[in-house]
Amino acid sequence: MISIEPTLLIAAALVLVAALGSKLAGRVGFPALLLFLGLGMLAGSDGPGGIAFDNAEVAQGVGVVALALILFDGGLSTRWGLVRPVLGQGLTLATVGVTVSATITGVAAAWVLDVPLELGLLLGAIVSSTDAAAVFAVLRGRRTGLAGRIQPTLELESGSNDPMAVLLTITLVEVVTGDAPGPLGLVAGMAFQLGVGAVAGLAAGWATRTVLNRLRPGADGLYPVLTLAIAVLTYAGTVVLGGSGFIAVYLAGLWIGNHDVIHQATIRRFHEAVAWLCQIGMFLLLGLLVFPSELLDVAWSALAVAAVLVFVARPVATLVSLLPFRVPVRHQGVVAWVGLRGATPIVLATFPLLEGVEQADLIFNVVFFVVVVSVLVQGTTITPVARLFGSLRPAPPEPDTLLEAGRPLPDGTTLRNVVVPVGSAVDGCALVEAGLPREALVVVIQRGHQQLVPTGSTRLQAGDRLLVLTDDDALTALRDRLRPDAVLPEGEGPPLGEG
Known part of the structure; x- marks a missing residue:
């Protein structure tokens, strides 16, 4: 050998x-x-x-x-x-x-x-x-x-x-x-x-x-x-x-x-x-x-x-x-x-x-x-x-930190990819009404071949991939919020006939 x-x-x-x-x-x-x-x-x-x-x-x-x-x-x-x-x-x-x-x-x-x-x-x-x-x-x-x-x-x-x-x-x-x-x-x-x-x-x-x-x-x-x-x-x-x-x-x-x-x-x-x-x-x-x-x-x-x-x-x-x-x-x-x-x-x-x-x-x-x-x-x-x-x-200055998913930023937050599962409680909700943690900032929504810059009126859909700037505690709360069995606070959720 x-x-x-x-x-x-x-x-x-x-x-x-x-x-x-x-x-x-x-x-x-x-x-x-x-x-x-x-x-x-x-x-x-x-x-x-x-x-x-x-x-x-x-x-x-x-x-x-x-x-x-x-x-x-x-x-x-x-x-x-x-x-x-x-x-x-x-x-x-x-x-x-x-x-x-x-x-x-x-x-x-x-x-x-x-x-x-x-x-x-x-x-x-x-x-x-x-x-x-x-x-x-x-x-x-x-x-x-x-x-x-x-x-x-x-x-x-x-x-x-x-x-x-x-x-x-x-x-x-x-x-x-x-x-x-x-x-x-x-x-x-x-x-x-x-x-x-x-x-x-x-x-x-x-x-x-x-x-x-x-x-x-x-x-x-x-x-x-x-x-x-x-x-x-x-x-x-x-x-x-x-x-x-x-x-x-x-x-x-x-x-x-x-x-x-x-x-x-x-x-x-x-x-x-x-x-x-x-x-x-x-x-x-x-x-x-x-x-x-x-x-x-x-x-x-x-x-x-x-x-x-x-x-x-x-x-x-x-x-x-x-x-x-x-x-x-x-x-x-x-x-x-x-x-x-x-x-x-x-x-x-x-x-x-x-x-x-x-x-x-x-x-x-x-x-x-x-x-x-x-x-x-x-x-x-x-x-x-x-x-x-x-x-x-x-030469143009290089950024100190590359903005990419999974890399911690100086303030302790991290960009994370989170998917809205089928049957999620927030499916059809406008982003402002979805009750997501305040510490979780949705930066981009990837929907199929599209990449959307969200506003408060953007409605979430099952299968959306969210690029979220968050810390570990808020990430856990966000995932709990997206679960199908999560309970939305009273008065929140998609209007009748939508979602």
Whole structure:
């Protein structure tokens, strides 16, 4: 019998350290991404952990699934009302900007590394997308915000540019290996993948909302289970159809997150936790995959590529993308600087490894080094750069207490869900006449698919789910009042012919 307990022990310990350390990293402005990667490298064969791991196929599989779930959570948490005004800017950055950045970086990489142009362009495509998780983890940790529409622009770009980078990478891998079609075939193939991904994602989001609101599973905990399965199904199904699974899963999350869905708050919290687990697990695994001793051999070359990417390719791509929208220069400067590279480039760097591309090891090591430099240099200087450009704003304060059922509030009261049973003595009573305890404040009444904000004249019905702000004593009295055998005081109750 194979014992898996030692592996589970090590994995759980690494995730625990990463989760606890991310709080401290955010407070000091150190990107959590580097913490996760560093832990993986320390646990690897070149570190004190001594764990031997060189399976690029496993790393790629885990990375792709993790990216899909992270993008789904990104869609869920993106507010359409905020990104709609910057839709053109974000999508232009995610397409034209990615292409320009990949081209400039690729040409420079071919010259610096002394490799064929197509190999340099492949490297440029791999590092062409930005990472939203790293950017906003730093902003939240420093309790700062960005002025104007910078933040929603970056949010939309980061959530939607991964598919373009994936398409460019796969296409250039085919070019390098000699399996690519002609130019027209490449353009048609990319357009097809983007179109199928968009249609599949929106269809999946619409279907998910319809199913969740009408199916109504018996247990509340099944809602996030269903959305998790749908996210994976959307990604995998779209890829099978020949489309971009990353675009599909992001748009599905965007649709669900911006429409009324039962237990939406629970679904969002669940997928936020899943996204964090995916980030930690993916970065730890990618940290295990790299050999730090090999990075020294490419350090100077990788630094040169990183410098071109940060100081030339990204600013030019930002200028070309945002110039038609007349975005102020100072805002363009911040957008250009907040172009952190993260998980996607490292995952994409495994594609050449698995396809047997010549000098694939060199590409992987350079990409890993570029990502570390980008996050370390840009991620720790976002606040001073934003201040330099006059685009720094205080972030909105976070509430001290989340208002949710079952969580005690500072005054000792708690939001509770209480159901009016069939045959209840208050069935048909107006709320003001129901004789409920004064200490029990009915905040919301859920009746079927409707959520009602009650007034004194609102009549209760059997089956109503009441969200009540109350303490323990009043809750007991309230439940007694709702029982079918409760006796209403004389003169209270539904008028004749009602209830």
